[in-house]
Amino acid sequence: RKEVEQDPGPFNVPEGATVAFNCTYSNSASQSFFWYRQDCRKEPKLLMSVYSSGNEDGRFTAQLNRASQYISLLIRDSKLSDSATYLCVVRGNTGFQKLVFGTGTRLLVSP
Amino acid sequence: ETGVTQTPRHLVMGMTNKKSLKCEQHLGHNAMYWYKQSAKKPLELMFVYSLEERVENNSVPSRFSPECPNSSHLFLHLHTLQPEDSALYLCASSQDPKFSGQFTDTQYFGPGTRLTVL
Numbered sequence: 395r396k397e398v399e400q401d402p403g404p405f406n407v408p409e410g411a412t413v414a415f416n417c418t419y420s421n422s423a424s425q426s427f428f429w430y431r432q433d434c435r436k437e438p439k440l441l442m443s444v445y446s447s448g449n450e451d452g453r454f455t456a457q458l459n460r461a462s463q464y465i466s467l468l469i470r471d472s473k474l475s476d477s478a479t480y481l482c483v484v485r486g487n488t489g490f491q492k493l494v495f496g497t498g499t500r501l502l503v504s505p
Numbered sequence: 506e507t508g509v510t511q512t513p514r515h516l517v518m519g520m521t522n523k524k525s526l527k528c529e530q531h532l533g534h535n536a537m538y539w540y541k542q543s544a545k546k547p548l549e550l551m552f553v554y555s556l557e558e559r560v561e562n563n564s565v566p567s568r569f570s571p572e573c574p575n576s577s578h579l580f581l582h583l584h585t586l587q588p589e590d591s592a593l594y595l596c597a598s599s600q601d602p603k604f605s606g607q608f609t610d611t612q613y614f615g616p617g618t619r620l621t622v623l
Contacts, residue, residue: 396547398547436616437614438548481548494547
């Protein structure tokens with residue numbers, strides 16, 4: 395089983411739509427969770443951290459379910475500029491507590 | 506943004522060549538990382554340096570040799586690579602939470618070097 399699993403997509407949505415991505419992780423001892431965004435042929439950039447109580451940043455809402463080992467990202471009122479790959483990232487609890495990346499979910503927002 | 510820079514941005518090399526990738530961070534961080542990103546695969550952590558000391562080596566073949574002369578610079582020396590090593594090589598930096606005392610060690614990535622091995 396992969397450490398971090400995501401649906402690769404692509405998710406094709408019209409502008410203004412609400413879209414949700416899910417991610418599961420295998421290490422129940424994982425300590426921190428993040429969503430990164432990666433534009434085509436660019437480097438990943440942190441979108442938001444994911445807290446146990448859930449958190450919101452403008453149109454973006456992240457949720458964590460530790461019991462199910464599941465993370466979600468909700469994007470409301472999608473913009474064309476939201477088109478990118480969204481990487482689910484989990485921090486382990488061993489060694490250097492390295493970040494483990496999912497393969498990403500591709501989002502395409504169309505006019 | 507120029508927080509983490511990488512050179513060259515593109516590199517084509519033969520299997521017998523020796524080349525080096527360079528990364529420089531201007532963020533005052535004390536940890537630096539090399540990642541490999543191949544098509545349709547997740548980012549793979551290759552090496553981690555904290556305060557210039559290698560703290561993780563993820564079973565990377567010896568044809569990849571990292572060097573961290575100081576906390577701002579990181580190199581990846583390449584020799585006798587294989588075509589399957591063609592990928593995007595990303596450098597990142599962060600503040601090691603072990604020393605910062607906080608768990609907000611966001612990793613900042615450089616733009617990457619797109620490597621093609623012929």
